[in-house]
Amino acid sequence: MSALLLGIAWGIAAVLAIAGGAVIGVWWERKVAGHIQLRYGPLQIGPAGSLQMLADVPKLLFKEDIVPSAADKPLFKWAPLMVFAPVAASLAVIPFAAGWAPLDTSVGVLFFLAVPSLEVVAILVAAWSQRNTLAAIGGLRAASQMIAYEVPRALSVLPLVLLAGSLRPTAVLGAWQWWWMPLLSIGFIVYLIASIAEMNRGPFDLPEAESELVAGYFADYSGMRWAIFMMAEYGAMIAASLFAAATFLGGGWPFGGALGTAAIVLKAALLITVIMWVRWTFPRVRQDQLLRFCWTVLVPAALVQLVVVGVVLPWM
């Protein structure tokens, strides 16, 4: 019984963390995008526009949730939550401090990599339930893209697990050495690119390519339901960055204890900024180029990384 209560508590904490992260994330994204594009970004509400989300979130809350008449009502209503749930779950296994993670299981890394693939199903459900051709195309694109990019993402994390010798995130963090960073640099880059593609962001935002499909699979969502999709996207970004910070970049490496957690969050924030920077610099890749890039460039790079680690492993 207490485990269930503990789970619910951690669930609520994860949702709140993601909601807070999304609020700050959206503001920070609009600032970064603004300055990249020679403008200021939000300015008026609060110092440097920081309270802008204070205005946006209530607006989204009170906005009318339109459910298209032709839509498959139950599926349409539950799809956003189905998209959001895996993201919240994946937060649980990330080791925030040396040796401590909200859910310290022996298969944490595997869990982290596997859970987002549930999103694919949720996106297909969302896309299909709207009965809208553009949304359908968007949904199919998203599905093919996410399935394609799970492979390099998993492969890029494998060398880490090999070096650490166990699937338990806290163990990986514990076994982390500083020279792992240069060693696993290729894996880190492949992981970063693959996770960007997983989030449908940056150069790979095919599903909601504004120029063609006008918003892909969440075209007909509005109000809070649409906001949940947004939170799912930002949640995925936060989760991926935190995981990368905790594992590839060695968690609170130079410091220990509380300062370590702060270091993890700082590194994650840095990574998020890089992801945003990449999004606002590059044009969008076409669907076929996207898939060709995944199989012909990312997967071989991940395998090269595995070989490198394989060669180094005996000396360990």
Place this chain on the structure above:
Amino acid sequence: MRTEELTLNLGPSHPSTHGVCRLVVRLDGEVVTHVEPVIGHLHRGIEKMAENRTYLQVVPLTDRLDYVGSMYANWAYCRAVERLAGIRVPERAEYLRVIVCELQRIASHMMGIGSSAADTGATSAFLYAFAQRDLVIDLFEALCGARLTYNYVRPGGVAFDLPEGWVEQCRSFVAQHPSAMLEIDELFFGNVIARARLKGIGVLDADTAVAWGVSGPSARGSGVDWDLRRDDPYSVYPRFDFDVVVGSNGDAYDRARVRLWECIESCRIIEQALDQLEPGPVMAEGLPRLLAPRPGDAYDHIESARGSLGVYLVSDGSVRPYRMKVRSPAFCNLAVLPLIATGHTLSDLLVILGSLDPVFGEVDR
């Protein structure tokens, strides 16, 4: 497995169809098998309205033809009126027209390059291009008080003389513009993703371009070496030396880069024009307030940012034109779209449409 073609209806109000154009597209999966542009949504009947206005009152109408470049739309009309009425334009007015028109070509190409960047998703490159366009529009606002529909070039000369300080402002813009263009070139056109998206799609070879009457950067992108400013010289263009930029492959990439390098060439022309500018009257003297040219018909064209923009005027001796026909380059360029867009994917279709740089005020008239 039996697949069925999906008929998709893009537009007329679609974020990236460059104005009110409806594309009826038949898709086989992602690949476009048939596209048919349905135009006419912005048809205001400018040619019919022109028959009801005096020669001076038609100039604000020509602003609304190619609203992204209304300066040279005015100029084309005014050249036709001057040829019809036999007006001699003073020297300084010709120079002002060239300067203002080249600035407008730059501003219009910024829209062309910016929208090809936005179509492929690079919103930052779009905003860098629009930052340059805004500098040009500030120059026009200082010159004639308007930011889009200028009503500046008039039959017989130009409406106002330069305010003081304008020449310096123009020189500083022209000094920094080429480096800004090269920066956009590096950021967007040099980028491997953009090259992958733009190269090799919407290929238009030189002969079909000529046969279909395509003109301007869209034709020069496929190697048609034809620029009215050099091959059918008008006004004071023979006094400047500039190169005509010609591409080779005829794909969307070449068309966009031809536009980019044309902006740099325009800077060169503006600098030479500013050096050769002398004081003098800006409007022909002794024109009657209500122009009434003798009966007859005249045609004159200029090199606009989209091609050879021509105006054919028929006069019956009264103060109102009897018939005005605008030969709009965007209309003829758009006719080629079905030819070059079939066989590409949906996302490429819109990039190809953007590479033809149509403005639907001019297409629909």
Place this chain on the structure above:
Amino acid sequence: MRIEELRERVCAMYPDLCPLFSIEFGDGSIAVPLERVHSAAADLKDMGFDRLGMVTAVDRGDEFEIVYRLQSRDLRAAMFLKAAVPKNDPVVPSMCDLWPAAEWQEREVFDLFGIVFDGHPDLRRILLPEDWSGHPLRKDYADDRIVRRPDYI
């Protein structure tokens, strides 16, 4: 190429139409009877006019006048080819076989003037909606929504 040279070459081709070659406002233009307009266009195309700049029509009150503007890049010349078209059943041979550029422009002339181009691949209205009645650019086009302008100037 100077307009006079152009005039000799055209007159050499069509001795009987020579007087109709007028040079007005800086552009050579030749008026051709309707039935010979297609053959004249073909000959001019062989002469070097490889580009059809513009196709338009003018409502001259009692009849239409179809106007083609032909341009030639290597000859560096341009000229008008005009033909009078009767108003009761205005039919003009289409130029799509010579220059594909004519396709859309002829559809526009059909749309706004009601001149039928026989031989045109798909003659439909291009600018106005399909169910639009009447052809606006005709001088006798009556529409109650047209704003009456006061005629004082």
Place this chain on the structure above:
Amino acid sequence: MDVKRARPAVPPSVSGDAEDRMGLVKGAASLAKGLGITLKAGVSRPLTVRYPQQKVAVSPRWRGPLALRGVLGRDDIPLLKSASHAYNELIDGLYRSDRLPPCVGNCPANVDARGQAFLIADNRVAEAYELVRDRNILPGVLGRICHHPCETACKRNFYDEPVAIRPLHRFAYEEYRKIRHERISPLPRTQGKSVCVVGSGPSGLAAAYDLLKLGYRVVMYERERKPGGALNTGVPAYRLPRDVLYEEIGDIVGLGLELNTGVEVGKDVPLVELIREHDAVLLAVGLQQSRILPIPGTDAEGVVGALEFLWSANFKHEAGVRGKRVLVIGGGNVAVDVARCALRVGASEVKLACLESESEMPCHPWEIAEALDEGVVALCSLGPEEVLVRHGQVAGMRMRSCLSVFDETGRFAPKFGDETTDVPADVIVFAIGQAPKIDALVAGTELLVSGRGQLVVDGTLFTTSVPGVFACGEIVTGPGSAIGSIATGHEAATSIHRYLQGLPLDGDRVARPVPVYPKHAPADITNVEANRRRAVMPMADPEERASDFRQVELGLTRQEAMAEAMRCLRCESEVCVGCTFCARTCPDYAIKVERVDEAGARCLTRYDYDLSKCCYCGLCAEQCPTKALQHTGQYELSFWHRDLMVFDKGEMLRPPTGTRATGRDGVSPPGCPVPRREEP
């Protein structure tokens, strides 16, 4: 700003095929370069404005919604009311050159024609007369003989027909005539000094008038029995009835001028004595001698000078040419006057021969036209060669054809052809110019006289070699128009006043305002409505008037004059007179203007500008002759009731400043439209 780098040359091939097969490394490099650029942009200062703290400043030429500066019936234009000697400073302050209407600018004496039209239209005709008299001294006289440069420059030429300014002078005189006795009273003498004016021509009278208003004692000496100088002897009586001339000069005498007629200075009264007696002397003697060509046969009997002929024709109505053939030599206004006088004194046939061709004749086009109507025959491009004399009596004139009059630099150098024609005539009158005859006048003084008998005078300050002695009029400028002499009279009076007050003569001497010449060609008035046309001046019919010296122009009635005065556009006065030219120019007919025109209660009742139709093309503000209509610099076009965007007169008349002045109810923003008024 960036340093100006050398222009990047266009690469031979634009399609960038060189780096076509982009390898992985070059691909990654291009991505890195892209990231570098966006990073540089990210850290550099944004281009946009930190709204709302900073606001974008709109350019001064911004074409925002329209506003009217002044409105007829509510704001009045600043009239010219001060004394004429202050005119030079006045031109600067009140009538800056960009606000000087073309009619006032083009008149040599800057008569305020705009003010006069305003006053006559408002039925204040006496004030109009006095306003005009301040600058041209003899409105009644000049209303008949002036060559009206003001009408040639009137802006109304380009809309339909010019405003009839000269007839309005004449109408003002005829109205003023009825009440002149109560308004003429001797001016107080505030200055202790006295000035003597020699000659009562227009220039002398102008100077005297100014000096009287300044409070000086003015004594004038006139050689003839009647005052008026060239106006009295030269101008034909049919053009200028003498009673009008004497009456107007009588008015000036009434203002305190001591006029002594029949006294010739230099003969009856020596000039030296006058210089001693008065503090300043003004020589306004004009040109007395008509020039005769030094060609053989001019001493024969029957050859007459123009002035003598006009003198005898005007006063004795008899010049000894009854029934004879008269040949007039010369193409100027004087020649035409001589020819028309010859007809009136019974000449059987009158021919006029001049060097210039038909179009180049120096006389005014309407003068020669009236002469030709009356039967004068004009022989053009003919140069006199020799007078044919038959036993002492004139028989004719041998004339040689003249090819061109001026050489390319514009100097008078006639080139003659070779064939000659003989023109039979009994009397030959030379009207080719007048010359001064001042040797008697200057005897005994140190006044410098140039070789050709011309008095040496400073062109702008009108001083002569002797301090205290000034000169003005045709003796300074040579043959010219009456209004031109009056202008020199004003300038001379200013010089005399400064000399007597000890002020420097050349202080802020405003050069006469450069006339604002028209840019457009005159309008063709084929289909212009009747009420816009110019009042037609009734003329006596040609046959009758050729026989005697009755008036040629019969003058306007009160109704016609009022209507004509209302046609004045009041250029550059920044007061809208409701001339409706903005409404006609607007491509979308967004402006409706209505005005009420009763005399004395003229006002603009409605100026509706429909914001929803306006396309901000700016044509109306450019066409507005009074510069009253202008675009405000307001940026926001969104007003509260955007759907009712009709600007009623009440709203349009908000102050023109760019700030957000309040509208009619003091609260809502300016131009806030009121419920639409039903269209009639």
